[in-house]
Amino acid sequence: xxxxxxxxxxxxxxxVSVIPALxxxxxxxxxxxxxxxxxxxxxxVAGAKDDACLKLAAxxxxxxxxxxxHDDVVxxxxxxxxxxxxxxxxxxxxxxxxxxxxxxxxxxxxVEAGSMAALEILARASRVIAEGEVLQLTxxxxxxxxxxxxxxxxxxxxxxLFAAAAEAGAVSAGAPPAQQAELRKFGQDLGLAFQLVDxxxxxxxxxxxxxxxxxxxxxxxxxxLPLILAMDRxxxxxxxxxxxxxxxxxxxxxxFERACELMASGGxxxxxxxxxxxxxxxxxxxxxxxxxSNSWRPALEDLADFAVARRM
Numbered sequence: 328x329x330x331x332x333x334x335x336x337x338x339x340x341x342x343v344s345v346i347p348a349l350x351x352x353x354x355x356x357x358x359x360x361x362x363x364x365x366x367x368x369x370x371x372v373a374g375a376k377d378d379a380c381l382k383l384a385a386x387x388x389x390x391x392x393x394x395x396x397h398d399d400v401v402x403x404x405x406x407x408x409x410x411x412x413x414x415x416x417x418x419x420x421x422x423x424x425x426x427x428x429x430x431x432x433x434x435x436x437x438v439e440a441g442s443m444a445a446l447e448i449l450a451r452a453s454r455v456i457a458e459g460e461v462l463q464l465t466x467x468x469x470x471x472x473x474x475x476x477x478x479x480x481x482x483x484x485x486x487x488l489f490a491a492a493a494e495a496g497a498v499s500a501g502a503p504p505a506q507q508a509e510l511r512k513f514g515q516d517l518g519l520a521f522q523l524v525d526x527x528x529x530x531x532x533x534x535x536x537x538x539x540x541x542x543x544x545x546x547x548x549x550x551x552l553p554l555i556l557a558m559d560r561x562x563x564x565x566x567x568x569x570x571x572x573x574x575x576x577x578x579x580x581x582x583f584e585r586a587c588e589l590m591a592s593g594g595x596x597x598x599x600x601x602x603x604x605x606x607x608x609x610x611x612x613x614x615x616x617x618x619x620s621n622s623w624r625p626a627l628e629d630l631a632d633f634a635v636a637r638r639m
Contacts, residue, residue, distance in 0.1 A: 328360060328363070328364060328367065330378060330381050331360070331363050331367070331381055331384045331385050331388070332360075334381060334382065334385040334436075335354060335385050335388055335389070336354075338385065338389070338432050338435075338436065339351070339354060339389075339429070339432065341428065345417060345421055345425070346425055346428055348417075349396075349413050349416075349417050349421060349422065349425045350392070350425055350428075350429065352410065352413050352416070353392055353395060353396065353407060353408065353410075353413055354388075354392055360388060361489075361521070361630070362384075362387045362388060362391050362488055362489060362492045363384035363385065363387050363388045363492070364384075364630070365387075365489060365492045365493050365496065365514060365517070365627075365630065366380055366383055366384040366387050366492045366493065366495055366496040366499075367380055367381070367384050367496060368496070368623055368626055368627050368630070369492070369493040369494070369495075369496030369497050369500075369510045369513075369514070369627075370496035370497065370499050370500040371496075371500075371623045372510075372614075372617055372621055372623035372624055372626075372627060373496070373497045373500035373501075373502035373506055373510065373617075374500055374501075374502070375496075375499060375500035375501075379440065379499050379500075380495075380496050380499040380500070382436045382437070382439055382440040383436070383437065383440050383442075383445055383449070383495045383496065383499055384492075384496070385433075385436055386432075386433040386434070386436040386437050386440070386449060387433075387449065387488065387491070387492045387495070389429040389430070389432050389433035389436070390429075390430065390433045390449065390452070390453060390456075390488060391488055392426075392429050393426040393427070393429040393430045393433070394426070394456055394460070394488075395407060395426075396413060396414075396422045396423065396425060396426035396429070397422075397423060397426045397460075398460070399412045399413065399414055399422065400414045400419045400422050400423055401460070401464065402543070402547060402549075403547075404543060405540060405543075406540050413425075430453070433449070433453075434450075437449055437450070440499065442495075442498060442499055444498045445495040445498045445499055448491050448494050448495050448498065449491050449495055451491070452487050452488050452490070452491035455483050455487045456483065456484055456487055456488060458483055459480055459481070459482070459483025459484030459485075459487065460484050462479075462480050462483065462484075463480045463484055466480065466550070467547075467548070467549050467550060468548045468549070468550065468573070468574065469550055470550060470554075470558060470569065470570065470573060470574050472550045472555055473555070474552060474555055474556075477550070477551070477552055477555055478519070478552075481518075481519060481522045481523070482515065482518075482519060485518050485519070485521065485522040486514070486515045486516075486517075486518030486519045486522065487515070487518070488518065489514040489515060489517050489518030489521070490511045490512070490514040490515035490518060491511075491514070492514055493510040493511055493513055493514030493517075494507055494510055494511035494514065496510070497510040497511075505616065506616050506617070509613045509614070509615075509616040510613070510616075512609075512610075512613045513610045513611075513613040513614060513627065513631075514610075516606045516607070516609045516610035516613065516631075517606070517607070517610045517630060517631055517634055519603075519606040520603040520604070520606040520607040520610065520631065520634040520635055521603075521634040523552060523599050523600070523602055523603035523606070524599075524600065524603045524634060524635055524637055526544070526551040526552050526553055526599055527553055527596045527599045527600050527603070528541070528637065529541055529542065529543060529544040529545070529551070529553075530542070530544075530545070530553055530586065530587050530590045530591075530596060531587065531590070531591070531596055542583045542586075545572070545573070545578075545582075545583050545586050546578065546583070548572075548573045548574070548576050550573070552595075552599045552602070553590050553595045553596055553599050554569065554573065554595075556593070556594075556595035556598050556599065557569065557589055557590055557593050557595040560593045560594065560595065561589065561593055565589055565593070568582075568585065568586075568589070572586065600635070603634070603635050604635050607631040607632065607634055607635045608631075610631040611627075611628050611631050614627055614628060
């Protein structure tokens with residue numbers, strides 16, 4: 328990971344001074360580097376001994392960071408990784424364009440890695456992520472959103488990059504197709520678990536746990552799984568509350584606290600975290616394709632456990 332970080336810092340440089348300054352602001356934050364870590368761990372569990380996966384891991388982080396810059400502009404977010412969002416410092420145009428720069432750097436790294444298969448995996452992931460973001464944008468405030476459609480959205484916008492990160496690592500290691508498929512499934516289930524916990528934390532966590540302000544989803548009127556479950560489980564009074572605050576966007580002091588109470592009392596948060604735990608268990612089950620004596624298998628299992636351990 329030290330090698331990946333060094334590569335990231337090298338490739339985010341540019342003679343256009345605002346690019347490294349803005350990139351440093353978000354890349355040097357408290358990000359957990361889960362996706363590039365997943366690329367390296369997947370390569371290692373599949374038997375890789377060299378550092379061929381490092382450029383792919385750095386490319387994965389650049390893709391992720393670019394999507395964060397774009398997302399923060401779209402969502403008008405105030406915090407990212409515990410820091411003021413870049414668009415509030417440099418403006419939305421600069422944030423979007425630096426995101427484009429990081430996408431370009433990612434593709435340069437993919438080409439340098441010399442694996443057409445890995446390039447195809449990460450290029451497809453970039454397209455799927457964009458589709459997921461647009462789908463979420465069109466359905467973000469839809470209180471009629473179903474659980475299945477919501478899972479399709481986060482499978483595209485979040486879990487796809489986890490899946491591609493793991494699959495690309497396996498490909499770089501020359502793993503057989505069956506192991507590539509299992510590592511891709513591991514990444515996808517890990518990504519779903521991670522996003523669902525984020526959804527729950529928005530109504531129960533802290534800024535430190537989230538890296539953004541709790542309640543952002545509520546204030547933006549964004550439909551996530553806890554809201555979908557709370558709507559399904561609530562009575563007429565609760566549904567009227569959600570319609571006023573999330574659909575009509577008429578929010579008053581104390582409404583967020585009331586929302587948190589309804590989420591907790593109706594079991595929506597518990598159910599969301601329970602589904603996240605199921606996906607984490609499914610991710611770990613995918614690792615049965617690898618020997619129990621493989622020292623990297625417990626490291627990947629720890630990643631799945633970590634995804635659902637971020638409660639507060």
